[in-house]
Structures are given as C-alpha cells and as structure tokens.
Amino acid sequence: MELQLQWVVENLHARYAHALDADRLEDWPQLFTENGTYRITTAENEARGLPLPVLYAEGRPMLRDRVASLRHANIYEPQRYRHIVSAVLAERLSDSVAKSVSNFMVVRVMENGDTLLFATGRYLDRIALAPEPRYEERVVICDSRRFDTLLAIPL
Amino acid sequence: MLQQAWPAEGLTRVPYWVYQDEDLYRQEQDRIWRGPAWSYLCLEAELPEPQSFLTTFVGEMPVVVTRDSAGALHAWENRCAHRGALICMQARGKAERFVCIYHNWTYDHAGNLASVAFRKGIAGKGGMPADAKPESQAPRKLRVASINGLVFGTLSEATPSLETYLGEEVLARMKRVMKGPVRVLGTYTQVLPNNWKLYMDNVKDMYHASLLHLFFTRFRINRLTQKGGVFVSPDGAHHCTYTEIVEDQDDAYEKDGMRSAGSQKNSFSLENEEILHQVDEFGDRVAIQILSMFPGFVLHQIRNSLAARQVLPKGVDRTELHWTLFGFADDDEAMTRRRLLQANLVGPAGYISMEDGAATGFVQRGVAGAAERASVIEMGGSGVSSGDSRITETAVRGLWQTWRRYMGL
Secondary structure (H helix, E strand, O other), X not given: OOHHHXXXXXXXHHHHHHHHHOOOXXXXXXXXXXXXXXXXXXXXXXXXXXXXXXXXXXXXXXXXHHHHHHHHOOOOOOEEEEEEXXXXXXXXXXXXXXXXXXXXEEEEEEOOOOEEEEEEEEEEEEEEOOOOOEEEEEEEEEOOOEEEOOOOOOO | OOOOOOOOOXXXXXXXXXXXXXXXXXXXXXXXXXOOOOEEEEEHHHXXXXXXXXXXXXXXXXXXXXXXXXXXXXXXXXXXXXXXXXOOOOOEEEOOOEEOOOOOOEEOOOOOXXXXXXXXXXXXXXXXXXXXXXXXXXXXXXXEEEEOOEEEEEOOOOOOOHHHHHOHHHHHHHHHHOOOOEEEEEEEEEEEOOOHHXXXXXXXXXXXXXXXXXXXXXXXXXXXXXXXXXXXXXXXXXEEEEEEOOOOOOOXXXXXXXXXXXOOOOOOOOOOHHHHOOOOOOOOOEEEEEEEEOOOEEEEEEOOEEEEEEEEEOOOOOEEEEXXXXXXXXXXXXXXXXXXXXXXXXXXXXXXXXXXXXHHHHHHHHOOOOOOOEEEOXXXXXXXXXXXXXXXXXXXXXXXXXXXXXXXX
C-alpha cells in the first residue's frame, strides 16, 4: 500500500466533507477538475443498469450552477449535514490518476434540532493527482432509493 | 374525530381536518383506494417478458402485478389466503409461480391459489377437511387496464372503463405523452412529510408553479403570462395543464416584485444552460404538461423530462412519491443525454420539484393547530371548469369535488 497516496486521497475526502458540512458550498466545485463530473444515484438503479441520476453535474460550471441555485433560487428549510466518511480504499492507476472507494453516512440536522440519518452509501471516485488532488469523477451511490422530503445540499 | 361539517362556502374552502383526521384517513382507504377509483400500478415496460412481476401498492394495500406466460397482465392483492402474509417479497423479477414462504401455499400469475401444502395430509392423517374452502380468502384480484404502456388497476367491478373514467380530453393528453414503446431510465422515492392530498393539491395548483419555483420564472420556462391552459375532466377528478414553448418577454413578475423573478441585487443565471435545452419531440410546441388522475397518479412532461409519479399514502401525515423517469425505446444518444441532464429539474434534488416537498410539508405543519379553519381557494372563482388562464385554482376545486363525492361528505 502506498501510504502517501492513501493520505492524499483521504485528505481530499476530508476536505470535501468539511466544505459541505461547514456550508462552504462555494468551495465544493473547486474540489473537482474543470471537467469533473458529479452524479448521485441509487444502488437499485445501478444494479438494474438504469442511468437515471438523482443529481448530475458535468464540469465546474454546472457544479457552480447547483450552488448558485441553492443560494439564490431554491426554497428549502435551513439544514446542515454531518458527513462520516470511512473505509477508504485508494489505488493508483497511473502517475497522475488514482481511484478510490469509500463509505459515507450523512446525518441531516434541521434548525429545530431534528436529526435524521439522511443517506448512506459509497463514493466511487476517479481522482486527478496533479497539479493538486481533485475529483475527475465522483459517483455517489446511495444505499436506499428513498429520500426524505428533498435533497438540497450535495452528498 | 376532528371532522366537522364542510364549510358553508362549498368548494372554495377546504377545512384542515381533511389532512389530519385518522378516521377519515382509514375511510379513504376503503372508499377511494380500494373503492371505485383506478390506481396507477406501473409501466408495461417494467414487465418486459412473460412471467415478469413487480410489487407495488394501491393505497396501503400491497399488490403484485404480473405478466403471465401468454403475455396478459394481472394484478392481485399481495396477501396469502392462509394467514395473510405477503406472498411476494421481492420488488421485481421473474417467477414461474408465487410461493408464500410461511406455509408454502402457491399462486399462479393470475393470483389463483394453485396449491395448499399437505392439503390432504400425509398417509391419511392431518390435512384439511374435504369441504374446506381456503379459496374463499384468496387475494383479491384487480381489474387491470393499460393505456399506451401505463398500467392501472381497480378492485371495483362497477367502475367504468379506464377510458371513460379519464374522459376524452385528459385521455388524449395522456396518449400524447405515451407516444411509443417506453424505455425506463430509473426510479426513486421522495418521502413527503404530509397528507397525500396536499401533494395532489400541489400538482393541480398551477397558480403556485411560477411563484414558488424561481427556476420556472427566472428562465421563463413557465410563467402565468405565457400561453397555456387547463383541462379539467367533467367530474373534476382529473386535470391536465400545459404551457407553450413560445418565449415570453412580459415583465409582469418583475413589475410586481415577485421573489421568483429575481432582482437586480440578487440576480441568478446559469453558466451552463444545457439542462434547459428542449427538442420539440411531440411537435406541438408544448414546454410543460402536467397531468393528474384521481386519486394518486401524475404524468409529467417538463421539457424532455418524462415521468410517471405514483402517490402512495403511508399514514395521515406521510406520503411516498414513487418517480419513474422514462424515455422511448427509439431515443437516440443525444435524446437520452438530454433526458438525463433534465433529470436535474425533477425528483428529490430537482431544481423545481424539491420545493414541492418543502411547501406541502409546510402546510401540514402550519395547520397543526387549526383543524377547524380552512384554505381559501377562490382563484378563478368558485367553479370547476377548463379554460385558457392558469391564474386559477379550478383543478384544486375539482379534486375536492371528487373527494367529497367518494367520501360522501
């Protein structure tokens, strides 16, 4: 195992989780490469070979559109997430690219204190290592097909 | 029992106990869902081969939908004649027969009880008496009918045919969307923290769309100033509303300072507008068509996003919305990509749809202390009719006219 690679990948996942959980949504697109893609789907759709995303963005402009819409357009109750990311596997594909699989759990906390286990699943990532580590592709596979009320903040 | 007399104003008032009363909720299961209504079950494309099956619900009643070896569709209650256990516990698959895991009672694709384990006992001992009639408690069979690939069922023998139930105008607009063999793109479920009727209210309320959903208004996808209209079935039960593609330059929203139009200070535009690009696939310049069928079915066309939405009550203040997004078997790659990009508009994370979950939940919570008060539903007057204005709540009144008829209230 490459300790350095493991550290680099886990550090990227950690920065991703902290950006979303601290409501630094504007930092979120920066964690992707310029053409990086982000897709949320369900384990059921994946298993059935169905392409439907719950959310799909292709490239930083679309990622920024999602953030702008959450900030200025969409109506949803104030809420925060707490991401728990674990069981991170990292593998080098080349000098400049790695892939990673990890587990996530996202707890959603409303302003009144209502706390819900909102989503669990896996991140399947393809990561560009240079000039600095960024996601070329992040696929979020939710274990459940059910989403409570709405999914505003990205997972 | 929270239920009181209906307000004297009639259809322009909807008392809040209709969303709260547990007794009414149970009566609805009997009088509407298991009564003379037609309910959406699935797409035929989800039962692609002989012996395919899937499980779903009609109201709270679990249902198995099958395609038999000869290709015919069936639907029956997912409840074993013996002790009432679920007969089929998988979401979907293929099966030669259906065997209850509890005591091995077996059913065919039409839901007939085919065999009872050890019915005659073993070596002359045990088993059921010769005159036993376990079939008398067999799962109930639904009448099944489909329209261009959409499958519906009802427990009622007396209900008119599906076509008659829908009425000509709504039926024609359902067929408009279902223009060819379907390809299922995927499914998911949005859990709504409110009574099922609040969701149907929302779907039939075209007045809200451009006021709640900034996305519609800011990008002129759907404004009340754009050309469009609404069709309501003669009995009020079903509706269809549409908006034309024609770009609208009117600034009524800006002049009136609507939040949804955005403001100079808080302007919002997309860096990448590809998710809004529409191809006029039906050749009629309709940008959006929302169709609802009583009690719990919605068919949408939002640009090139197409979906069947199944509304399932899960308690007086909980509703599941099962989304099945689809395209057509002959879609080219560009059209599939377009539909998948436009999936961003709908569903739990949809730029548009996420807000409906928020709004309907807000009503459920807002009326918690006001069972005896009522909604004011007077946009467009007090009647139930079709028209070319969408600044009306005519289809909402139609819902309540129908609901009261089913409930005898």
